[in-house]
Amino acid sequence: MASKFLCFTLLFINICTADGYELYSSTRCLFNSTELKDIEFIRSYYYNRMELIRFDSDVGKYVGYTEFGVKNAEMWNNDPGQLAAMRAQKETYCQYNIGIWYANVLSKSVKPSVRLHSTMAPGCHHPAMLVCSVYDFYPKWIKVSWVRNGQEITSDITSTEEFANGDWLYQVHSHLEYMPRSGEKISCVVEHASLEKPLIINWVPPMPETERLIIVGAVGLILGLILFLAGVIYRRKSGDTSLACRFSEKQAEDWSKDAAALSLWRPQKEMFFKPGSELCFTNVLPKSGLMLVPSS
Structure with missing residues (x-):
């Protein structure tokens, strides 16, 4: 009888799909746990969204919902092999797949x-x-x-x-x-x-706008003071050298504008560094500590 049902289904689809009609089935497993007593197997057959026949494991047989469905349900219920195969689906199909779902999906959780x-x-x-x-x-x-x-x-x-x-x-x-x-x-x-x-x-209420502005201003003032003190400390550590450099540059600029000073210092090159002059060496190194290499 099972083979007749398969042929009937295929024949029905071949005849009706040409005009846009559809015959299909739906298999469901309703469950609260993996225990067999908490599982319900349901297989329904539809024609154009209208349910014709249903097998429910809690009922234990086929039930028809239309005249055509009632006739086929009666025929299938008279086949012991067909009923035994459908009744076994609760354990072989539902319980097996429900165990997989519990192990891999339903027992998992994600914290919010x-x-x-x-x-x-x-x-x-x-x-x-x-x-x-x-x-x-x-x-x-x-x-x-x-x-x-x-x-x-x-x-x-x-x-x-x-x-x-x-x-x-x-x-x-x-x-x-x-x-x-x-x-x-x-x-x-x-x-x-x-x-x-x-x-x-x-719930932590937000701070009032006036208090928020006061705190922001105080933080800005403290940060500015810290930066100012850091600048003062840095200037103190490096200020002497900078001032000395600026003083030397200013003094050199003033002397360069003094004609008398320039006339006094310009002859020093000839007098002080004249070849053979002992003045250069006596003002730089002791004579006894210097060895001259004659020029070629």
């Missing part, structure tokens, strides 16, 4: 990253809104809640559904309408399978 920030709430009487954004976690199921001064907040909260990033990871965003009050403590609490204990992110 959380960002808590404030934003303006357009069209709302509240001045701002707190947003707790949870990114890149797996599996999908997660709980995000709010706590004020140790008490869970149940009102003024809106949350998005968990939606996929496209890389097996998920994200979710929770919004809390926020009216600042002095001394209160607000926290975002995230509970997920990847966390040993709930992750608590405390």
